[in-house]
């Protein structure tokens with residue numbers, strides 16, 4: 293709905309100009325069934341100075357026009373120059389030019405009136421049920437006209453609209469979601485949301501403490517970033533088992549194994565001895581002259597520098 297402002301100039305005879313802090317919104321119908329008696333016509337009527345009344349907003353099937361600021365009064369309630377409603381309440385007129393006398397108000401105008409009232413309530417900081425009333429409450433005038441719509445239902449619809457407006461807007465499905473939140477849309481699955489947001493289902497489940505990934509609900513707010521309340525368990529690391537055919541890799545001890553007195557000893561020496569062909573009791577874990585000779589022969593066979601020492605190069609060929 294298009295909302296326009298055609299505020300009457302200061303000093304205009306239909307702009308009373310008494311300051312007020314709005315205490316409520318009084319809704320009327322124009323009860324003018326003439327073709328063309330829409331919000332524009334009423335604005336012109338007010339501008340012309342021929343009106344003996346004044347109000348803040350007129351709404352019709354395709355737009356609304358504001359005539360007076362909300363912090364000034366209008367003469368729309370019929371309770372006199374000092375009247376509580378005249379001096380404290382905003383007046384909204386609903387145009388009924390689109391229907392014939394006795395017919396219910398057309399849906400477009402009704403919906404716009406609901407929307408406009410909800411917006412005025414919000415803008416004027418009016419929040420309670422009692423702050424929205426039909427003109428009828430002031431002295432029993434048939435306004436809004438009883439044939440047009442149910443006055444109580446109108447109030448209910450306005451409050452429902454206010455509640456709807458207060459909800460954070462859900463993004464259009466498929467649109468880039470907010471980087472921190474996503475509001476679940478009708479028909480969404482967690483898998484789809486995960487794909488759309490580039491997160492894993494598991495992460496979203498844990499981040500949002502979702503009990504059952506198949507049970508998310510419309511407008512549920514999902515966090516997309518942050519630290520999961522339930523830590524994501526590390527996938528158990530399978531111990532590496534080399535294929536049976538692959539040679540076992542033995543880590544280079546970090547120093548050169550060579551002939552020294554006393555002989556170098558240990559499991560690494562034994563491994564070298566086995567690598568150069570020692571078997572049985574010959575594997576004595578001592579790097580003595582026999583071992584040096586066998587290492588030299590090994591180095592020669594493998595086109596390594598023949599020095600009888602096992603440094604990283606020889607080691608990496610052996611193991």
Ligand SMILES: [Zn+2]
Pocket residue numbers: 319320321368427435436
């Ligand atoms: Zn009225």
